[in-house]
Amino acid sequence: VPSGRNLYAFEADKLPTRAAYEAGGKALEQLVARYRDEHDGEPPEKLAFSLWSSEAMRHLGILESQVLHALGVRPVWDAGGRVRSLEIIPAAELGRSRIDVVVQVTSVYRDQFDSFMRQLADVVERLAALDEPGNLIAANSHALARRLQEQGFDAERARRLSQLRLFGNEPGDYGTGVSQLTLDSTRWDNDAELAEQFLSRLQYGYGSASWGERIEGQNLFAEQLRGVQAAIMARSSELNGVLSTDHPFEFLGGLSLAIRHLDGASPSLYISDLRKTEPRTTGATSYLASELRSRYLNPQWIGAMQQEGYAGTLEILNVANNLWGWQAADRSMVRADQWQALHDTFVNDQRELGLDRWFEAHNPTAQAQLIERMAEAIRKGYWDASDETRRELAERWQALTSEHGADKGEALTREFIEQMAGGFGLAHSTAPGAAEPAFSNATAGEAVRGQVMQEALEQLTETPSRLRLLLGITALLVCLLLGALRQAVGSVDVSAR
Known part of the structure; x- marks a missing residue:
């Protein structure tokens, strides 16, 4: 096909691809192994993932595949490579405990990958109802449902809300406000304000039966984040790292803020480094240090x-x-x-x-x-x-x-x-010629800190005004003298004729 005529849109329903799912399995194994090394051999039981649209388009669903592998789920593709459904891997075949997940999505991801989100929400709901030994997704959902019932929710609604695992902005809303608030550092004294901002903007749950649901007087996102031990995001471009924009600290950092605010301790933070052929899982601190030193x-x-x-x-x-x-x-x-x-x-x-x-x-x-x-x-x-x-x-x-x-x-x-x-x-x-510090009767014997500019500013503003006044008076006097001289000359001429 001639150049310019073979354009096609990104096919979101092919996420994740078969290759991405395989790579995601290796990446999750790395994540679990690294977490074990850092926590006395204990595996993680609950993970948080930050999903971005731009990243998904580049790595074609490797991070999403880590979510699926953690849950013990695999895609079912049709002949054209489209994901038709997600099926639960039997516990005997899986050979390990399932890991519970909380998924935070950006607003653009919500808009572009809603089909995958709906499939993921559906399979999580099925897992939450699955009766099998060691099913952490079901155990955590049942515990949250009980807490919601104690707060006055009816049993059916409490059950449905407890199964939500995907959270983001309200439909039609974009951003978190965390970046600007963080940079406006004189406006806050406690980072709890940053955590509350993050939790407030991203508290809308996305499920198969409810899309962008928020509970009045209750932050379900916060409830699901309790107990998260590690959070992860992907970086798949040599151009964008974790210091090139404010979004990495806005979202992955926001997860850390929120979890520390809720549990009193920060989760382990990881970067799924997808810049090379083989995925690598790196600690976020190490990734940041390398980027700062090698680039900036x-x-x-x-x-x-x-x-x-x-x-x-x-x-x-x-x-x-x-x-x-x-x-x-x-x-x-x-x-x-x-x-x-x-x-x-x-x-x-x-x-x-x-x-x-x-x-x-x-x-x-x-x-x-x-x-x-x-x-x-x-x-x-x-x-x-x-x-x-x-x-x-x-x-x-x-x-x-x-x-x-x-x-x-x-x-x-x-x-x-x-x-x-x-x-x-x-x-x-x-600076050369700088004036000595000024004193006043009110502060006698006490040096005035900083530069005292008032007198100098008055001179600067008053001098032009005085000069204009003097020039105006001079011009007026000159005009009067010239007029008097002209009249005198005219009277002499008249008397001469």
Whole structure:
């Protein structure tokens, strides 16, 4: 067929493919083995998965297949490769206990893969009603149904609600609001607020008989997340990692936040690394550390950003913001030395790449905001930076805001940086000719912190006004003198005729 005429849409009903299902089985074995290694040989009994549309289109259902293998379920394909149903693997054939799952889907996934979601919801409901020894899906559903009945739900509705395992936004709603709230770090003091935001937006359950159901006065998503021991998401592109956008910490980090909020302990976080031919399961902390070191602290990547000018400054700022997002979502994800490496590279310019001059030329506010993000990590107790590092951060921030026109951040962050500066004798501008600190009768004997700009600003605003007034009076006087002179000359001419 001529080029341009052989286009076809992605066939969502072929998810997962046969090859993806086979690869998903290997990936789940890796996940279970890794979890056992980290937890004294104990296997996981309850897992949470974050399903994304863009990822599913690339790996064709490998992560979805991990969900199916965990449950002990296999697809039934027709001759064209379409998944017609999901069948339960008998316990004797499975040879192990089934693992309960909670599935969080993004809004776009809900819109594009609703057929798979309905099939998955249906098979989970059948598993929840299956009477077999060691069936954790059934055991957990029965326990939740009893709790719901104790809260006043009738037996039938409690049974149906207890079988829901797929959760996402309300139909027609997109996003969680967690990313922006996380970055607005002066608006919250306790990460419980972030967890509540996540649970609130994604509490809508999707089942075979109910689509996007929410219980008034009860968060079923929260109830199902209790007891989750590990959470996993997939990465199948060399372009997008866990620091390239805010979505990884929004969803996988959001799961960690919510589970810690509910159970008091964070789950183990894993990345299903599908970038190569064979799937690999990696700890999320290890994946983040590798990405930060190999890409964002790499002088070649930084040099490429420098070639992009203003846009490049924003990419570097995004790295700091996304690192902060992971820090707020799960303390164990980010180490103190990684914050230090960010400071050494982008503030102290340890590699001598001329970054200060570059930021000053293209976007000094980006470097100031990067420093403010690090200051927030210190202020909130995530990073106990050394005195030398604190001094360097405060000194550079002062230079950017007072000498290069960078915007100052939120008041709380600004005050914290100024306090750090005051501790090192940097409370006042060190620029040549800077005025001495001002005193007033109300604060006699007490030095005023920061730059006192009021008098200078009054002079700057009043001088042009006075000059215009003087010029206007001068012009008026000149006009009057010229008029008087003209009249005098005219009267002389008349008398001469």
